[in-house]
Amino acid sequence: MSGTDGFDPDRVKCVVWDLDGTLWDEIAVESDTDALPTPRAGTLAAIDALAALGVLSSIASRSAPSVLERLEKAPALRSRFLAPQVSWQDKSESLRAIAKDLGIAVDALLLVDDSPYERAEVEALLPGVRTLAPEDVPALLAAFEGREVTPESRERVRRYRTEETRRAEGERFQGSREEFLRRCDMRLTVGAATPGEIPRALELAARTHRLNSSGLTPDRLRELAAAEGHELYTASMTDRFGEYGVIGAALVDRSAPGRWSVPLLALSCRVAGRGAAAAFLFRLMRRARERGVEEFRVTLRPTDANLEMRMLLRQAGLRRVDEPGDGASADSAVLGRSLHDELPEPPAWLRVTEREDAEA
Template sequence: MTGYDPDSVKCVVWDLDGTLWDDIAVETPTDELPTPRPEMLAAIDALAARGVLSSIASRSAPTVLDRLAGRPEVRERFLAPQVSWQDKSESLRRIAKDLGIAVEALVLVDDSPYERAEVEALLPGVRTLAPEDVPALLAAFEGREVTPESRERVRRYRTEETRRAEGERFSGSREEFLRWCDMRLTIGAAAPDEIPRALELAARTHRLNSSGLTPDRLRELAASEGHALYTARMADRFGSYGVIGAALVDRTDPAAWSVPLLALSCRVAGRGAAAAFLFRLMRRAREAGADTFQVTLRPTDANLEMRILLRQAGLRRADDTPGTTPDTAPGTAPGTAPATAPDAAVLVRSLHGDLPEPPPYLHVTEQDHREDAEA
């Protein structure tokens, strides 16, 4: 695991036979499942404490998963498990889809060199490990800060499974279901105890991340004059999502609010939270007297959803102007280090006229903006 970034790991997928336990489940003489290896259960729990999910991908009879349901103390550790005779690569694709994360955020632990090779060939972005590599995996997480959201991540994904099940049973439209969920988004200046979560979002989100600003750069800019860090919390009838969004706002030019980073958890994708967060920041900028609103965008293979959102919000690439380069975006004070990578672009729109509104099923409120009194 040397040189491996644990921020990229969102879920570890475990094989069963020969990995989670020693024996082969379908060959046991009774319906009793093999006893899991204590060190593997301890590893799963240690990962969960750091916000890393666990799932199952096993090439075995689907009835093994039914039998596993009779062992809730084991089954409850796993989300979106896949037990079938399909290829492991296909199982991993389904797990990623069910969890709403990129397949590259998965790590497979499997005792079979063949199964690891199959996944590496068909899903080259997925890291594969043998069971004896698990201690090194755990060591990669040592010393890293654990946020309250990280400790709650497994529970919140379980709540998400409940939401998904309720949505499948709901007889109305998708929008009617979202309205029934009583979704509430609260936006405000980041409290001190929310900053670690904002840094985590900058590091771990990819689908809904505008620029890929590093946590260190985000921390530096958030503490600098003329900048403010906003967060968004979300809740619904099923419970709290916690802090699901972060935005760094550069107000060094009062006439042109600039957002070097907009990042949201993939758990809220498709629910209007990203749009509502962005639109409320636009409205806040106009209320503060700004004429234009800018967002730094670094296009990647993963953030197409964010790019579509920015375009739907009326943001377009800024025209080249004297003294403005991809390294010195509008809103960046002359002589300061650039906030983003050289391949980033600045998208801009006027704040005059009608501004887009959040989805009607999402109730949006604002907390006190403490930074206004400090500006």
């Protein structure tokens, strides 16, 4: 998809920039020296403006890998980009690699490239990815105007940098994956959302897809969270590398006697594979049982993206029980289970506390 017509900024987590003819005017590989071409000032300003909005930037360039080596030696430039790809492979393959490295869906990327051929190749092989020409960048920035920026958004680039450090250490670690996760000293804190966390919960509802149970819109989430008998919970996480911030949100409907219903469970893709989604869900189930609740339900709208969430709900013992409830769309189902049976435990490497416990 090209151009900005019908553009939804909430779907874009990372803008991927071409180099030659996009980030700078010249062709880097043809330079007589090791110095890189001078970047366009307007493009750098756009990258910095996007970073302030919580949008990441990366590079996909069909050029000699030596260009990336030169980029690594220019800290002021390299620091703007995460998971850059410079090789002779197709742009579509570079975008797949970037998405994998960042742990986000491919269709959360947007490509800016001066070449109509490269844009067409990506559009053909990755139809969910929007592409723009460099002259479309002002319209891209305009599409983000008025968007609420949460503290997590402002910290997103720094936190992905921390994730690069975390991933690099994991690759060097000689033990098992579980041993490395134990070494990370991960801690998840669950509690009722504070007023300052509500914008982040709305952001998670809008921007998460892999770990999103129902796709409830931010407006509907805000409406339900303010309704009687409803409560919004959040989960935040830290490890020895730093803070992840608020990485999960769950809306709980307690209006039916003896039952907790969850119209939305959403977690950041940054914590995929660490057990945080399971730990958050299991803690909510345990909290419900401690309050005398007998049945736990979750609204699920299956999508191509949320297979991981569907597997988690099945792992938690949830099975289809009823027609869609409050906040669900026509293509949703309601899954439920009894809380009288044994409840699953969070992963052994992840310490889970409630906010009241953490503050005690």
